[in-house]
Amino acid sequence: MNVSLNIDSDVSYPNQSPFHPDQIYPELTGLGYTETDSSNHLYSNVRTVLEDLGLDAGRRGMSDWNPFSDFIREGDRVLIKPNLVLHHNKGREDIDAVVTHASVIRPVVDYVLLALKGTGAVIIGDAPHGDADFEAIVEYNGLRALAQWYQQRGVSTELRDLRQYVYPNGFSKSICQRVDRDPEGYTLVDIGVASQLDGQPHLDRLYGSDYNRKQIVQQHVGRHHKYLIAATVLNSDVVISVPKLKTHKKTGITINLKNLVGINGDKNYLAHYRIGSPSQGGDEYPDTANLLLLILRAWGRFSRDILMAPNKQYLREVYRVLRLPFYGLRLLYKSIWKRAIWEAGDWHGNDTCWRMCLDLNCILRFADATGALHDTPQRRYFCLVDGIVSGEGDGPMNPDPKRCGVIAAGHDPYQTDYICALLMGFDPEKIKLLSESSKDSKVGFSPKDLQVRCRKDGREVRYESINFKFRPHHAWEGAIERNSQARLA
16 A cells, blocks of 8 residues: 545544543553543544554554554664644644644654664654744644653653754844754755756756855755755654645645755755746746836845845844835735735746755655765655644645644655645646656656555545645645546546
């Protein structure tokens, strides 16, 4: 089985960390658990997708069932990589649609511990957005309390913020500060001609995640394409991705493939778009424009390249004052033309960001601990998708919550994301992040050959019949939706 899906219309996130299972399943007796939470039905949903995927099938239902033993060996270093991108959602307290919930991570850790048999190491780590409050995230979603519970039991389950740089008071309010939070350091990885950006035109127009464009352009010169990767990631034997099921303004969707943005220490190494319109050699926004929109874009270029690029606090204060009238112009534009502004690469014509994401997946699979690329995978991989409360609309950081009750699992992020996109109501062939990866000579696959098992409210159903009709980001509307009657060819 390539991908397994479980859809439970009634399931919700349990409230109390450490999110004990609803019962002591036979295989858990070896871990010495006695505590249960009868309201935590999510645990059994995760267990179901592992069974349906065929993991350790010969011992299914037995006390020695050990599903992760298929890819975890004794003594391994296991990195669990959730999506912990930001600590708020449009200023609201509820971030369930933004970050992975710790109750989904709990069964993952338990089955990792079963496979390790008291050896190895378990690390839960991510590099959130530059202005994210890591402690607020892990406090809200229960991850801090979960890690402390394991530690009290003598189990080393470490939480790591993998960022090298942060903006402690927000991008517009404070200058960039170096913090080096990965205790194992960072490794500069040059994937050269293996990069999806290699040979692409206008790389001198690249924009990263910060206002200093010189840095991102310098990483993609000639046949060199460099990324600064947290050493915790490269030193791992196994990576388990536990992303959130969401839409994304630059890539259409964010599940496993986009989740790897969080393995970088410095996100200004990541190409997000190329400045300008397509006719200018960029993919920042469409060619269509009017006078008001041109004024807004001129302000954006001035504020980005003149005020913010020097990383000086006094210039940030000037920016905060000058931006107020331009916010008014934005509202005027939206009221006159009745549409949102397409900018910063946030639209379906972005031909850069998906390439960066596939580069990161190439690094995770084929780069060794020193950063050197190989022809064979250098670490084992598994993914479990949190779609209990998903995110639609203005993802990834400001989505509207969408309750789906979905848990998905697979060994391959490309295949798992492909199926999840169909579930969301999108056509994977219209999303370059998916359509291009399926053609890759190293990791590609034929969609028609995928074997998928899907349960909905306890019944086995055809996954093709499920369409949650996610609302995409406004700049992707009409570009990626699938027909409600579409079937996988």
